[in-house]
Amino acid sequence: MTAGTLRPGRPGAERPRPARLRPARLGPGDVVKVGAVGLRTRPMRAFLSALGIAIGIAAMVAVVGVSSSSRADLDRALAALGTNLLTVTPGNTLTGGQAQLPLEAEEMVGRIGPVEEVSAVGLLDGAKVYRNGKIPKAQTNGLAAYAARTDLRAATGARLRSGVWLTAATQDFPAVVLGSSAADRLGIGHAGTDVQVLIGGKWFTVVGILEPAPLAPELDSAALVGWPAAQARLGFDGHPTTIYTRSRDASVEQVREVLGATANPEAPNEVQVSRPSDALAAKKAAGEAFTGLLLGVGAVALLVGGVGVANTMVISVLERRAEIGLRRSLGATRGQIRTQFLAESLLLSALGGLGGAAIGALVTGGYAVYQGWPIVIPAWAVLGGVAATLVIGAVAGLYPAIRASRLSPTEALAAP
Template sequence: MLSRVGRARRGAPLPGIRRSSFTPRDLLAEALAGMLQRPVRSALTMLGTILGVGAFVAVLGLTATASSQIDARFNVLSATEVTVEDIAREQDQFAGSAFPDDASDRVERLNGVQHAGILWTVKPRRSAAELVVTAAPVGGSRGETLNVVAAAPSALRAAEPQLAQGRLYDDFHTDARQRVTVLSSGIAARLGITTLETKPAVFIGGQPFTVMGIIEDVQRQPDMLLSVLVPQTTAVELWGRPTEGAKMLIATDLGAARQVAGEAPTALRPDHPEYLKAVPPADPKSLRTSVTSDLQQLFLLLAGVCLVIGAVGIANTTLVAVLERTGEIGLRRALGAQGLHITAQFLAESGTLGALGGLIGTAIGTLTVLVVAWMNQWTPVMHPVTLATAPLIGLATGVVAGLYPARRASSVQPAEALRG
């Protein structure tokens, strides 16, 4: 027969004494009482978890919202843009320009095409001085060498420019080979042109060009903002046909870009479609992934750092609480509380701190996504899995952080604690 001391050491109940119990209700009540005894410390302890979970929710929410916005803009602009490049010289070194004279008319007859026009960067015939641009008469100023781009009127329309002043040149100016130009607002400012009311002119290699319009922005082909735009027929007359680098810009209806890209080379050159290379829009899924993946990884790492800081804070606070309440723990053990009960109590406290921090962090992260979306006039996107997982991450952080302090509390011996 085991002695009473042997029974106690083995954890078996003594005769006539009922084993102590600790219900979940008692566990929660003790955890809340421990937290409310020091509310300021509990709030500061939760801060790391709040920041970590909040950053986690905000990053995933903003990433999903930005991805949705990227998709929308891609569908409106990039998904309706096709570029056809002249690669005739790669196929046959003696071949001329792959684009026929009626290239725009041929492509614009395809279903789904809104505008299509050829453009290329002008190359000087003899010296770079032929492309020196100045806003004063010959010899009046030194000028500067700028990109001169020959663009058909339909290419300008396909680029969807936003006019600040004046107008774009049209088919009349092209057919008459008039020397007119369109500038971006940045180029105009560099040349000292601020208004079109005085009918300003620029000189390209000493040749006068009337400035018809100033554009503020373009939806496609942003290189136009760094160039002086002239009609393609005028460019051919002054500097000759392009030997390389010519391309066609095509604006299509939504959903028609890939079909147009497949048909355009044959429509332009049914005899040699291999002379032309059509570049359809990129896959929106891969574009979204490449744009958001790096940013998402960076901020998720930041969220992880915040969670680690929160876990350290919870572990530190729980350990301090164990040291401060050594007498209380010893008294509980002397009254019959088992080591498992003490462990559960402190795990409940740390887990509750983590769970509350996770809930508050989830709310703050969600509010951040809503505010950012509202300020940018976006549609907020939040995945239900993210909202459901975030508080659990806070709970797990608190429980893991409380493992060591709880184990240490359970190892307190009643006699030693009461003696101290």
């Protein structure tokens, strides 16, 4: 043994240093288990806190889902009805009076090359519609009588709910087809030879009832009689009040530009040309604006739910100080304590988010089925809602988690 070498056990010999114990690492499964402890021990509190999150997410998913389903139904209707329908109506004269379309307007419009279908109706001003002669004259129910061409259904895309449409054989006789709202207001559920209504003091047999006409809503509250019958029995002067045209899709805008001058060459400024599908598009845009408002309400509800989660976590930290102190005494680090409470907050928010997404999807599906719409639930709404809950859970649980990690073992164990 060389000089200066110290043997163990002898005076002056170096003693081996004890190995420093490292805290056990928490795996993902362990984080979930310790995070779920607070939820299992206080289930009612956890349920009520998650409920606040669920209400906000359910509201947001349902609003987006119902709106998307409505838009899908509108798009489906437009695809079926077409967007190539243009209408021509009389405007106002220079003196402010009501203009009138020429008798030849319908024929002249039909000469436009790209126009494929033309039809018209003429308002019967003095002809009021009643269920029978005992109804007071003032109670018109907002119904109007029109002279109608036999090809009106093809031009407007209107469909029959009951009975038949006017034909070349019936347009000369006192036969009438009622719009959907007109039939409902008159209390008529089906067409038949024994069903009659009073129009302009003359009895007309109800031969048909229409379904709602999205592109021609004025027909819904109308009583439609044949053009010749209106002239012979109701004093119709033959001037059309609305002309409906169908054009080739690629030429709709070109036809729209010349319709006014073609329908009334002498006074094209007294003619109004419109595209009914534009009104539906405007309705769609208004629905999107309303959806944005409802999403804001859902976001507020979600924020309130996040405040509830934060409150629950703060109270949980105060109530579990002894548990925190015991874990710190057994070697848990501040990071592990912080991870535990942050995981608990995330689990609480995730439960609320998943539950809310499920509720919102069920509400959307039920309402869409009730309305007869296709069920459309955008994936981004569900995934975005769940992601939002996780963000809110992280923000709401951050302060309580940091506060819990800063408690010293002695301070926590000494707490009453």
